[in-house]
Amino acid sequence: MTTHPHLNTLIIGSGASGLAAAVFLHRLGVKDIAIYTEGLQHGTSLNAGSDKQTYYKLGLYGAEPDAPVLMANDLSAGGAMHGDIALIEAAASPLTFANLVHLGVPFPHDEFGQYIGYKTDHDPKRRATSCGPYTSREMCLALTAEAKRLNIPIRENRIAIELLTDRNRCRAIGAIFVNTAKSALAGQCFETVQAENIIFATGGPGGMYADSVYPVQHTGSIGLALEVGAQAANLAESQFGLASTNFRWNVSGSYMQVLPRFISVDDQGVTREFLRDYFPSLPDLLNAVFLKGYQWPFAAGHVPGSSLIDIFVYVESMERGRQVFLDYRSDPPDFDFNALNQETRDYLTKSGAHLGKTPLQRLVALNAPAISLYRDHGIDLATEPLPIAVCAQHNNGGLAADLNWESPNLKHFFPIGEVCGTHGVTRPGGSALNSGQVGAWRAAQAIALKYQGKTINDADFLAQAKESHQRLSQPELMATPASPDWTQDRLILQQRMSRAGAFVRTRETAIQARDEARKQFSAVSNCNLTTLANAVDIAETIRNRQFCLAQVYYLTAIIEQIENMGSRGGAIVLDPKNGNHIHPALPPHWRLKPENAAWRQKVMLCQSDPDGNPVIAWQDCRPVPCPDGWFETVWKSFRESRQSL
Ligand SMILES: Cc1cc2nc3c(=O)[nH]c(=O)nc-3n(C[C@H](O)[C@H](O)[C@H](O)COP(=O)(O)OP(=O)(O)OC[C@H]3O[C@@H](n4cnc5c(N)ncnc54)[C@H](O)[C@@H]3O)c2cc1C
Incomplete structure (x- = not known):
């Protein structure tokens, strides 16, 4: 196993959010960083698009009044979203939007430099903008050019397969990757990176569904973080729609x-x-x-x-x-x-x-x-x-984060972009791309202000890395040889999720699917990876394990939704006994369980217990702050907060 030097910040993923984080960190003076990614051609941002792909930001046109609190109210209007996070997403949106404009992303403006907007879904104002069908691709191309101009190292062909934490799983300390350009012989393809901080920008769970409009070049890796106990939020809230x-x-x-x-x-x-x-x-x-x-x-x-x-x-x-x-x-x-x-x-x-x-x-x-x-x-x-x-x-939920996009229970670990679940039941169209940029900015700021020093104990790190490496390369522990065809397992898990965890949900199907996911997780966990000759096969087999684990979490959250919250957001719950028949021509079991709207006041958290099983908890939504600030006092506390760091 090759051990890489210590990085201050390891960015995993090169979509619009990961790239932005790298650029912001570099500009803030944090230069001991690197992006590790499957490849610059991968991910949703570079490869997805739609009729008019939308970016949501504070209104910057004409006489229509807008303000951060107004936008925050609209971002969180669907419920199950923290108001303070919504306010940050609103307040930082002009800044992160301007960054993209400066980098050359062609958002349209008029002859006075006003950035024209249009109304998108869940948007009472005209805050949405677009560069056409491929807005997120334009963002990626501009951000990649900037990252290269700044000489930020970008390591392609790297699939993260394990996150390293301290022994108590309180903080992140590094990650193990499969280098898919290397031989799988004798573990040559494994690379270990020690990192003071990890920005986790691995995108949404596209590879978890058979019926998916996520690009084929995108798989996602939320299971990596769930495996080490990172808290998740609102996993049951996703968006579905008709696609070719x-x-x-x-x-x-x-x-x-x-x-x-x-x-x-x-x-x-x-x-x-x-x-x-x-x-x-x-x-x-x-x-x-x-x-x-x-x-x-x-x-x-x-x-x-x-x-x-x-x-x-x-x-x-x-x-x-x-x-x-x-x-x-x-x-x-x-x-x-x-x-x-x-x-x-x-x-x-x-x-x-x-x-x-x-x-x-x-x-x-x-x-x-x-x-x-x-x-x-x-x-x-x-x-x-x-x-x-x-x-x-799209997944509105994902990993939980605090106001700096740091995991609440895994310090030095910053989930940003779609893998981070800041959104609630609904969200204005385009707010995913904004949230990714704002999360990148907040995480970079927090790291620059408080996490630049080295605090990892090298001996602990080496012990953790060794333990993980042994797990990966000890054939005698695993009885079953891994199947060289990981695509079969992938298809099984994808079909299960499209059947039981998509937009039509029933209790029996979800429970059965969760139990099947558990079984498949055990089977994949117990296979001997050293029988695989190819590095990609090793990485994707491990990914299957992580997807099965992720499904157990998602389906646990979905079962909770079915039992308590009812039909809401992007999914309906069928209750064949007590629900309301949806349409006279539909079969009799198509009875809709109505929503219990009281649950919109809460965020659903999901985190593993000591045995690794997901446990649901509820958190009251924090309101949108509406401080009546005074410049001198805000300035003073701003200066003091910097001095104390
Ligand atoms: C069809 C479609 C239309 C959309 N339209 C809109 C829209 O109009 N407005 C809007 O706001 N949002 C839209 N979205 C959502 C938005 O595009 C995504 O949420 C956003 O692009 C995600 O960016 P990201 O940086 O978080 O992740 P991604 O762009 O998906 O990047 C993830 C990166 O992580 C890498 N990665 C993943 N796992 C690993 C691993 N284990 N090791 C190493 N690297 C890894 C990937 O290779 C990739 O580089 C749309 C999505 C789709 C699918």
Whole structure:
């Protein structure tokens, strides 16, 4: 095992948040840092996009009043979010946004330098902005260029497989990586890094779901931190929505507004337009499809309403085993434009799309780049239907953090970006990207102010590292040879989560899935890694173990949600005995358990007990602070806080 020199701060992950943290640290004078990452081409930020990928920040345009407290109120309005964290995300948003602008991210402004905005979901003002479909990619490219300009070391082909902590698991002290460019022989691929601080920026749990619109280049690693006991928050709160699956892309906005046909095909090749089962007439069906364009994410609050479409797709695919497609090639024979409601007709007419004789022709008029996007990925909407599913897109929850984005129970460990669960039940669109930048800034500031010295005991570190290394390389401890095909295990765990932990939840399914995840965790934990010849296979097998563990945590949180909170945010709970039947054409077990709104006042925490089992606890939401500050006194305490460090 190669032991690397001590770093002040190890940044794991090179998405928009990890890169920003490295840049901020360097600027604050903390230069003994390095980014360790699977690779600069990996991650959600670089590879995901949508119609108009949104960045949320304080209003910077026109005469519409805005202020940090107003924005914090909106960030936390969905409940289960701490108001002080919301205030920090609001207050630091102009600063971190300006950093991106300075680095050349092309956010649009007018001739006076005002950054124009638009309203996004859960946003009463026009705070959202965008650089187009690939905002987060633009951010990554600009931040990577800056990190390189600053000569910040970026170590690619490194997959973190274990976090090192002190013996009491009170603080982080380093990490072990698999270097996938090295041989697996005799443990040559393992690298150990000692670090005073870890910024953990490994992104959302994309690899945990089979139906996922996270890019294929992104897997995620929250299980690494759960394994060492880091506290998590709001794990049950995630976002799901309709997306194409051959090329992963949200089919929101124009893709719905041009009124494609929803068709399903069984294993005999028999096709049907299944939405017809649920609507009294074709115009009603098409008006609902149009509305779905505006209301893309699945929302418990839109049942009944636009989110019924997601449910109908789920029933057709998950319960009836048919594959579902969007078909842009033709309209149904009874299609009549004049029978659509006024909103739909007006929108299509104003966009010049009303003359189109097919959904595709309307899409050409409304948003031609939406067609080229698929063509660029080898899919021709003119000749083939598009396979879709209701896919996992974002985790509002994640690891818990304090006001400096430091883990409350694992010191010197800073989860930032999507792996950090600062959001509540709902969040304004675009606040994920803002939160990642603000978290990076706060963590960097905290490290620069209080954690620059070396406090790790070398002997303790070496003892911990040795113990971990022995676990990794002692074949006699593990009876079963590891399967060289880790993809099979991955698929099993992904399908389990899409079945039991996605947007439709029932108690029995979730409990069964949690028990299966436990069993799979034990099986993968007990396999002998030294039988694997390839470094990637070793890393991904360990990742399977961590995903199984993460599933036990997520499903425990979901079971708690099912039992107490009911349907809320991005998921519904079915209660076949006592719930309210959702729609007359749905099977009888589709009965919705209503929300108990009292739980929106609390954040759900989840942390391991001494035996490694997840335990749920509740924390009252802290309110949005609204101090009536006075410049001289705030300045004085600001100066004093710096002197005391
Ligand atoms: C389709 C889609 C559309 C979206 N649209 C929006 C939007 O409009 N607005 C918005 O705010 N948000 C949006 N999001 C969410 C947002 O894009 C993500 O939350 C954000 O990009 C995550 O950034 P990150 O830096 O936390 O993680 P990522 O960008 O995912 O980066 C994670 C990094 O960690 C690395 N990594 C992971 N595990 C390991 C390991 N074990 N060892 C080493 N490296 C590791 C990865 O390789 C990668 O470099 C969208 C997400 C999707 C999927």
